[in-house]
Structures are given as structure tokens and as C-alpha cells.
Amino acid sequence: MDSTPAPATSGQFLLVACRGGAEAELVRRQEAVVPQVRKAAWRRGVVTFRLDPPGHPPFDPPRDFWTDLVFARTCVHSLGQVAGDDDAARVAAALAMAAGPWQNVHVWARDPALEASVEAIRSRLLAAAGITATTTIAAPGDRVLDCVLDSAERWWVGWHRAATPPSRWPGGIYPGTLPPSAVSRAWLKLDEAIATFEPALDPGQRAVELGAAPGGACQRLLEAGLDVVGIDPALVDPVVAAHPRFMQWRKRARDVKLREFRGFDWLVCDMNIDPVSTMESLGRIVTAPGVRPRGIIATLKLPEWSRAAALPDWLASFRGWGFRPQARQLSTGGREVCVVARASKP
Ligand SMILES: C[S@@+](CC[C@H](N)C(=O)[O-])C[C@H]1O[C@@H](n2cnc3c(N)ncnc32)[C@H](O)[C@@H]1O
Numbered sequence: 110m111d112s113t114p115a116p117a118t119s120g121q122f123l124l125v126a127c128r129g130g131a132e133a134e135l136v137r138r139q140e141a142v143v144p145q146v147r148k149a150a151w152r153r154g155v156v157t158f159r160l161d162p163p164g165h166p167p168f169d170p171p172r173d174f175w176t177d178l179v180f181a182r183t184c185v186h187s188l189g190q191v192a193g194d195d196d197a198a199r200v201a202a203a204l205a206m207a208a209g210p211w212q213n214v215h216v217w218a219r220d221p222a223l224e225a226s227v228e229a230i231r232s233r234l235l236a237a238a239g240i241t242a243t244t245t246i247a248a249p250g251d252r253v254l255d256c257v258l259d260s261a262e263r264w265w266v267g268w269h270r271a272a273t274p275p276s277r278w279p280g281g282i283y284p285g286t287l288p289p290s291a292v293s294r295a296w297l298k299l300d301e302a303i304a305t306f307e308p309a310l311d312p313g314q315r316a317v318e319l320g321a322a323p324g325g326a327c328q329r330l331l332e333a334g335l336d337v338v339g340i341d342p343a344l345v346d347p348v349v350a351a352h353p354r355f356m357q358w359r360k361r362a363r364d365v366k367l368r369e370f371r372g373f374d375w376l377v378c379d380m381n382i383d384p385v386s387t388m389e390s391l392g393r394i395v396t397a398p399g400v401r402p403r404g405i406i407a408t409l410k411l412p413e414w415s416r417a418a419a420l421p422d423w424l425a426s427f428r429g430w431g432f433r434p435q436a437r438q439l440s441t442g443g444r445e446v447c448v449v450a451r452a453s454k455p
Contacts, residue, residue, distance in 0.1 A: 121160035121167060122149055122187040124257065124267050126280050127180045128438055129153045129220065134417040135180040141421065142177045143170060154219045155257065155265075157187060173272055179420065179436045179446060182281030185255045185267035192263050196226075200233045203256060203266045212251035213242040213271070217280030218258040225261045245279050247271035274305050275437075282440040292346040293325030295379055297441045299406070300329055306435055306449040308404050310335060310375065317373045319362040319390060320380030324349035330377070331355060338373075340365060362390050367397035378407040384416060388423055395430045405432060405450045414444060424448070 123146065127135045132151050139146065139158060147162035161167040175184035191202040216231040234256060235242060247253050249272055257265040257280075275281040283301040287294060303310065310316075312334025321327050321339025323346040330337045336354045339345050345357050358365060362380065370376070376394060380387055387409055394400055405427070411417055420436065427434035432450035439447050 123158045123160060123170070123175075124185045124187040124255075124265060125156050125158065125175060125178065126154060126182040126185075126217075126219070126257075127156065128182070128440070128444075130444070131180040131414055131438060132156050134414050135178055137418065138178045138180060138420075143168070143174055146170070152219060152259070154221075155259075172270070173276070176273055176275075176435075176437070180417075180438045182438075182440055183269065183276055183278075185257065185265075185269050187265060187267040190259075190263060190265050196230055196233060199262075199264055200230070200237050203234065203254075203264065204237045206266050207254055207268060209238055209254070210252070211238050211240055211254040211268070213240070213245070213247040214238060214254045214256065215245065215247070215279035216256045216258065217282065223258055223260065225258045227258070230256060230258070230264075246284060247277045249277065251277075274307070275440075278440075280440075285441075290328075290348075291325050292328060292349055293323045294441070296325035296329045298379075298408070298439055298447070299326040299377075301439045301441045302406055302437075302447050302449060303329070303333075305437055305439070305447075308375075308406065308449055308451070314374035314403075315372060316375035316377055317370065318377040318379065320378060320382075321345055321357065326377060326379055327355060328352075330375075335375070363393070367394065367400065370394050370397060371399045373400075374403045376402045376405045376407075378405070380408075381410060384409040384411065384419070384423070388426055392426060392430060395432075401452065403452050405434075405448065407448045407450075408442070408445050409448060410445045412444075417446065420446065428453075 136148050145168040146158040149157040149159045175181040188206050191199045193199040214234045216227045251271040255267045271277045278284050285300050287297045310333045314335045316330045316335045317338045319340050322341040322343035327337045327339045328349050331352050338356050340358045424434045427450045431453050434448050434450035436446050436448045
């Protein structure tokens with residue numbers, strides 16, 4: 110835990126960011142998905158992987174392979190570390206290490222609790238690199254210089270090519286914010302899931318959410334123009350309950366008759382129950398006669414991070430039900446995984 114991610118000067122390293130605590134699960138996914146690379150070192154929130162482990166040919170990872178790592182927020186080709194007397198010295202050292210041209214600069218802290226002047230450092234790096242990017246959100250295709258703050262005095266320098274939505278956000282952290290009108294943080298989680306996986310939520314479609322109270326996710330679906338049914342024994346916030354396109358079924362999911370789930374385009378699920386129970390609940394619904402949503406957006410809560418060991422089995426279940434699942438530990442989510450699964454044959 111205290112080891113320092115190896116500098117890249119002596120080899121080729123990937124630096125992968127994750128939520129603090131999820132490091133072991135990130136490595137478990139790496140071993141399954143890209144066994145060609147080796148874990149080098151880790152600190153809370155960051156794991157480095159060696160691309161040319163001894164005795165193996167250098168591995169050239171396919172573009173965006175890291176999105177299959179589920180717990181990876183973003184992935185950077187590490188160039189090395191910089192220290193120095195002050196920010197000016199560190200900026201000069203970073204630019205000397207990283208040959209441009211760059212189209213954007215992402216500055217982010219390994220530990221979100223680190224008090225560092227991210228904006229000031231980014232401004233200096235932008236000026237030194239001679240680029241005028243104003244938004245931190247990179248455009249697809251941009252070559253992005255990454256400056257990862259381990260501490261205020263020690264930075265890792267690396268780069269990546271922006272492509273998927275999370276790779277366009279500094280540190281893979283969703284830049285959206287919770288609107289004051291939102292009744293719960295689930296609004297922002299669903300907003301991030303939509304921005305990440307881009308499910309085709311269209312006005313006029315019907316969605317049903319299991320575990321709907323107090324209603325932030327339903328609110329987000331209503332804002333997208335869908336008709337929404339929220340299932341929860343707990344009461345939904347009156348603001349959401351009063352919406353003309355919303356209805357609550359005040360029951361537990363298993364007390365709803367299966368035929369009631371017919372005709373919904375989206376099955377959304379955010380119950381605070383064991384993930385095995387969530388999977389049973391989803392399976393019972395989507396394998397019922399006449400129930401065929403276009404997609405599922407589900408949160409699988411992890412009582413411990415190690416429960417993610419079952420993730421391959423859960424994703425296999427989604428495939429067995431006729432869906433193509435993608436999974437990510439959202440930056441706005443807690444110890445949980447979001448699965449967005451589209452029907453294989455709509
Ligand atoms: C994390 S909260 C959901 C937040 C909600 N999605 C939102 O947007 O505000 C979890 C909810 O799951 C509900 N829940 C737990 N078990 C349930 C079950 N068997 N059926 C339906 N809802 C359930 C709880 O009552 C609780 O309101």
C-alpha cells in the first residue's frame with residue numbers, strides 16, 4: 110500500500126485511476142481482461158501496470174481496453190514523476206518530459222482530499238505547452254497531457270488520447286453537478302451513467318425503476334421525457350410524485366405481478382439490497398413471458414469490494430438473458446457497480 114508507483118523512465122507503465130479502496134478489484138479485473146500486463150505498484154486511488162514485464166514481449170494495449178476494467182476511471186501512459194522547489198520548476202520538468210503537441214491538459218489529484226491548486230497548475234501547464242484549451246473536457250481524439258498530483262510537491266506526468274466520455278474528463282471524474290432541484294444524489298449517478306454509456310433514452314418511452322425512493326433517478330428519467338413508474342415501499346418525494354408522467358407502485362419488487370412489467374422500454378434498478386438479490390430480482394423480471402425491455406440500467410451494491418469477484422458471473426447472467434452488458438464503477442457512485450445492458454435483439 111505504501112509503495113510508490115514506479116516511474117516510467119525505466120520502462121513502460123500505465124497509470125490507472127480508481128476509487129480509493131477499489132485497487133484490488135481493479136487488479137482482479139486486469140488479470141482477467143489483460144493478463145499481458147503486470148501490476149507494478151499502487152497507492153490509494155492509483156495502480157500502475159507494467160506493459161513490458163520481464164520475460165514478456167512489450168504489450169501494446171488496444172485503444173480503450175481499460176473500459177473493461179470496470180473499476181478504472183481513466184488510464185494514462187506514464188512518463189515519469191516530477192518534484193522540484195515550486196510549481197514553476199515542476200511545470201518546466203513536466204513539459205521537458207512530455208513531448209507535445211498537446212490539445213488539452215488534465216490536472217487531477219490521486220486523493221480527492223488533497224488540497225492543491227489544480228486550476229493554477231493547469232493554467233501554468235497550458236501556458237507552458239502553448240495551448241489555449243479553456244474547457245477541461247477534452248474533445249474526442251485530443252492528445253491530453255495528464256498531471257496527476259500525488260501530493261502538492263510531487264506529480265506524475267503522463268498522457269492519453271481522449272475517446273470515450275470518461276477519457277474526456279480529468280481523472281475520469283464526471284464533471285456534471287447535482288442541480289438544486291434534484292431530490293437525491295441518484296439523479297447525478299444516473300446522469301453520469303447516461304453520459305458514460307449513452308443509452309438511447311427517448312421521450313415517450315416507458316421506464317420502471319426498482320428502488321425508486323426518494324426519486325432522483327426517476328426525476329432524471331422524467332427530464333429525459335420518459336413516462337416513469339417507481340417501485341418502492343418507501344415514499345417518493347412529493348415533487349416527483351406530483352409529476353404527471355410519474356406513478357408510484359408502493360410495493361417491494363417481488364410483490365409486483367410479473368405481467369405488470371410488460372411494455373416497459375427500460376428497467377432501472379437501484380435497490381439497497383445484496384447484489385445476489387438484485388440479480389435474482391432482475392432475472393425474474395426479464396425472463397418473464399412478454400417482458401422485453403430495450404435495456405437495463407442497474408446498480409449492484411457491493412457490501413464489500415471483494416464481492417465484485419462475482420462480477421463476471423453477473424455479467425454472464427445479463428448475456429444469458431439476451432442483453433449486452435457494460436459495467437463501470439461510476440465516479441459519482443459509492444461502493445457499487447453500474448451495469449447498462451442493451452437487449453441483443455431489440
Ligand atoms: C439507494 S435508495 C434508491 C434511490 C433512488 N433510486 C433515487 O433515485 O432516489 C434504495 C431504495 O431501495 C428500496 N428497496 C430496497 N429493497 C427493495 C425491494 N425489495 N423492492 C423495492 N424497493 C426496495 C429502499 O426502500 C430504498 O428506497
